[in-house]
Amino acid sequence: KNQVEQSPQSLIILEGKNCTLQCNYTVSPFSNLRWYKQDTGRGPVSLTIMTFSENTKSNGRYTATLDADTKQSSLHITASQLSDSASYICVVSGRAGGSYIPTFGRGTSLIVHP
Amino acid sequence: KAGVTQTPRYLIKTRGQQVTLSCSPISGHRSVSWYQQTPGQGLQFLFEYFSETQRNKGNFPGRFSGRQFSNSRSEMNVSTLELGDSALYLCASSLRLEGAETQYFGPGTRLLVL
Numbered sequence: 001k002n003q004v005e006q007s008p009q010s011l012i013i014l015e016g017k018n019c020t021l022q023c024n025y026t027v028s029p030f031s032n033l034r035w036y037k038q039d040t041g042r043g044p045v046s047l048t049i050m051t052f053s054e055n056t057k058s059n060g061r062y063t064a065t066l067d068a069d070t071k072q073s074s075l076h077i078t079a080s081q082l083s084d085s086a087s088y089i090c091v092v093s094g095r096a097g098g099s100y101i102p103t104f105g106r107g108t109s110l111i112v113h114p
Numbered sequence: 115k116a117g118v119t120q121t122p123r124y125l126i127k128t129r130g131q132q133v134t135l136s137c138s139p140i141s142g143h144r145s146v147s148w149y150q151q152t153p154g155q156g157l158q159f160l161f162e163y164f165s166e167t168q169r170n171k172g173n174f175p176g177r178f179s180g181r182q183f184s185n186s187r188s189e190m191n192v193s194t195l196e197l198g199d200s201a202l203y204l205c206a207s208s209l210r211l212e213g214a215e216t217q218y219f220g221p222g223t224r225l226l227v228l
Contacts, residue, residue, distance in 0.1 A: 032214045043118075043204050043219030044157075051214050089157065099170040104157040 002027040004092050006105035014113055017080055021108045023073040023090030031095040035064050035075045038087045038107070047075070047088075080112045116141065118207050118220035126226045132193040135223045139186050139207030145169075146188040147217065148180060151202040160203075163188055164210075192225075200227045 004025045013019050025033070032051050036044035048057040048064040050073070057064050061078045077084055090105040119138045127133050139146050147170075148160040159172035163182035180190040186207075192199055202222045208215040 034217075043206070043221050045219070046216050049214050049216060091157075101170055101172070102159050104159075106156045 002092070002094055002101075002103045004090055004103050004105040006088075006090050006108050008108060009106070010109040010111070012111045012113060013080055015080060015082055019077050019080060019110065021075045021077075021088050021090075021110070023075070023092075023105055025071050025073070025090075025092040025103070025105075027071075027092040027094040027103050029095050030068060030071075031093040031100050033064075033066055033073050034091045034093075034102075035062070035073075036089045036091065038089060040086070044089060077110075080110075082112050082114060085110060085112045118205060118218050120203075120205055120220040120223050122223060123221065124224050124226075126228065127195050128228050129195055129197060131195050132191065133195060133225060135190045135192075135203055135205075135225075137188045137190070137205035137207075137220060139188070139205075140218055143207035143209055143218075144186050145208045145210060145215070146182055146186065147206045147208075148188070148190050149204045149206070150174075151204060151222070152200070157204075160190070195227045197227050200225060 007022045034049045035047040038044040047062050050057050050066045063076045066073045087107040087109050089107045091102050093100040093102045121136045145164045147162040151157045162170040166182045177193045182188045202224050204222045206217040206219045208217045
């Protein structure tokens, strides 16, 4: 069964500090891995997308890494800001024929305190 | 360019009724996906449409159906509503059906079933 597990479930950090969120998956065959940011009451916003051949992708202060051998990904946030407070969701898509079926992690809730 | 729009934003129904939700993708986007988000299960994939055809389907009962029109607008229908169908229903659009396409989410329709 395809699964995506994220850790920690929640995280509280001080403004300006860095943090790293983890994502482990068992989706196979692997197609791509995405990280989304979801503010309360809003739809998710895409941060990064990585395919099998990519092991790092950056988007401003967000840097995602992918280790396809160990089936692990991380999202590193540098110099956190209050606006980074949100849920961060890891999504892994598996390819089945010509289809791409996404499996979602439960998310990490990040709170940035001033 | 306008983002993904969903109507209505909020909806209250009673058990046994049916509901239709609407999604207008970003202009030029031909792929529309639907997702259900609940506190208990997180985000789950419902289905994806491209060029008026359902291309991918998640693990939901047949009460959940959808369609896409020639202008790429999509509708999702849930028949014989159950209490457990209370959720935030999100739609997302992308240019193409390829796996690594960036998806843009709408704000969602929050459905409450009484």
